[in-house]
Amino acid sequence: MSTSLFDLFSIGIGPSSSHTVGPMRAAKSFLLKLKNLGKLHQTQTLVVELFGSLAMTGHGHGTDRALLLGFEGHSPENVPISRIMGIVDAIENAKKLQLLGEKEIAFNLTQHMIFEKGKRLPYHSNAMRFTAKSETGSTLHKEVYYSTGGGFILSHQEVKQVRKEGSTDFIVPFPYSTYAELSKHCKNTGKMIWEVVLENEMAFDMESSVRKGIWGIWSVMKESVERGLATEGILPGGLNVKRRAPELFRSLKRSRSQDPAQIFDWVSLYALAVNEENAAGHRVVTSPTNGAAGVIPAVLHYYEKFVSQYKREGVIRFFLTATAIGSLFKAGASLSAAEMGCQGEVGVAASMAAGGLTAALGGTNEQIENAAEIAMEHHLGLTCDPVGGLVQIPCIERNTMGALKAINASRLALKTQGEYKVRLDEVIAAMRETGEQMHHKFKETSIGGLAVSVGNVEC
Numbered sequence: 001m002s003t004s005l006f007d008l009f010s011i012g013i014g015p016s017s018s019h020t021v022g023p024m025r026a027a028k029s030f031l032l033k034l035k036n037l038g039k040l041h042q043t044q045t046l047v048v049e050l051f052g053s054l055a056m057t058g059h060g061h062g063t064d065r066a067l068l069l070g071f072e073g074h075s076p077e078n079v080p081i082s083r084i085m086g087i088v089d090a091i092e093n094a095k096k097l098q099l100l101g102e103k104e105i106a107f108n109l110t111q112h113m114i115f116e117k118g119k120r121l122p123y124h125s126n127a128m129r130f131t132a133k134s135e136t137g138s139t140l141h142k143e144v145y146y147s148t149g150g151g152f153i154l155s156h157q158e159v160k161q162v163r164k165e166g167s168t169d170f171i172v173p174f175p176y177s178t179y180a181e182l183s184k185h186c187k188n189t190g191k192m193i194w195e196v197v198l199e200n201e202m203a204f205d206m207e208s209s210v211r212k213g214i215w216g217i218w219s220v221m222k223e224s225v226e227r228g229l230a231t232e233g234i235l236p237g238g239l240n241v242k243r244r245a246p247e248l249f250r251s252l253k254r255s256r257s258q259d260p261a262q263i264f265d266w267v268s269l270y271a272l273a274v275n276e277e278n279a280a281g282h283r284v285v286t287s288p289t290n291g292a293a294g295v296i297p298a299v300l301h302y303y304e305k306f307v308s309q310y311k312r313e314g315v316i317r318f319f320l321t322a323t324a325i326g327s328l329f330k331a332g333a334s335l336s337a338a339e340m341g342c343q344g345e346v347g348v349a350a351s352m353a354a355g356g357l358t359a360a361l362g363g364t365n366e367q368i369e370n371a372a373e374i375a376m377e378h379h380l381g382l383t384c385d386p387v388g389g390l391v392q393i394p395c396i397e398r399n400t401m402g403a404l405k406a407i408n409a410s411r412l413a414l415k416t417q418g419e420y421k422v423r424l425d426e427v428i429a430a431m432r433e434t435g436e437q438m439h440h441k442f443k444e445t446s447i448g449g450l451a452v453s454v455g456n457v458e459c
Contacts, residue, residue: 237392288352
């Protein structure tokens with residue numbers, strides 16, 4: 001296992017983990033490396049070139065803003081949300097950057113931030129090339145970074161190291177990259193999936209700290225739901241999409257309906273609330289991406305508010321189990337819509353949520369695997385075709401569908417005693433092949449699918 005729970009569930013800002021969180025981290029990382037080389041204060045010119053999906057939909061996903069914030073030393077976890085637009089506007093108006101807050105240089109967005117539309121680098125669609133130059137124009141340092149989905153970044157040197165060594169796994173008691181390997185650990189030790197993941201996390205921190213960290217993540221998820229339920233208005237970006245969560249919340253609170261299916265209206269509400277916050281560029285938990293950030297909070301709210309078997313310990317088991325499933329998809333396929341389409345975002349989130357809910361409800365390891373497999377099986381082939389390059393249509397509603405599928409997958413699996421035909425490893429392989437064979441225009445470029453049909457293409 002090479003992915004910690006606290007990497008898979010990271011606190012950041014919207015609207016996109018791959019196009020906002022990753023680029024912000026890459027920009028800061030490049031300058032920190034420049035500083036370590038003793039060349040930060042020699043820098044007079046900074047140029048960033050964007051390729052692939054970052055170039056095609058970067059404006060709509062806030063990549064430009066994220067890079068500026070990263071250059072000035074901000075991180076997704078702690079950038080002051082209320083000040084973001086003020087910081088960005090000040091940079092654009094003054095045409096100056098404060099590199100890590102230490103070195104001022106001239107910076108013109110049209111000249112120094114280049115969107116190379118139609119071009120892509122070999123390793124990954126989400127690529128950025130940073131170049132720092134001296135006063136004489138000589139290159140001080142140049143580096144390529146890849147935003148590989150879920151806020152994860154790799155430098156070109158790290159990519160070469162991974163290819164050379166074949167793995168970047170940290171040392172844990174129970175390493176795994178397939179469900180077959182994970183299942184073998186469980187059978188040999190008699191442990192549940194969540195217990196194996198907890199043991200691995202405890203290789204780096206005390207159990208009490210792991211549990212405290214999980215409650216911290218759950219708290220941020222709840223806060224994003226509460227803000228989404230209370231915040232009215234129109235989402236930014238030009239599509240004039242109205243926030244629906246507050247009105248739906250008021251309607252459900254007033255309702256006296258005895259329709260049992262109204263539970264699913266509440267589940268949809270929680271997903272809407274989170275993803276409207278994400279679309280507004282506010283703080284959410286990447287789980288496993290920002291575009292899919294509403295699925296897991298919605299399913300956890302369902303567990304807490306509507307399931308009679310709810311236990312606090314179930315929340316811990318949910319997160320640990322979901323981590324195992326998410327790390328399997330990351331290892332065996334990808335969490336990036338630019339590589340896999342939306343099956344790699346909402347599909348993976350639904351699979352994680354289905355397995356996590358099944359664990360919270362006391363399901364066996366076999367039932368957990370079955371739930372995760374069912375959820376992904378019915379997201380296979382899901383394209384990423386954001387209208388106008390914005391994470392609004394169809395992304396916000398798509399999270400409601402992912403949450404409902406996750407709950408249904410868990411319920412189906414809990415009524416099954418191991419009699420299932422498709423294994424989780426097999427559906428991960430199918431997802432990878434489907435993503436690889438999917439035409440590039442359906443993978444977060446906004447030049448195909450719904451993005452074209454409604455006539456709001458960013459190109």
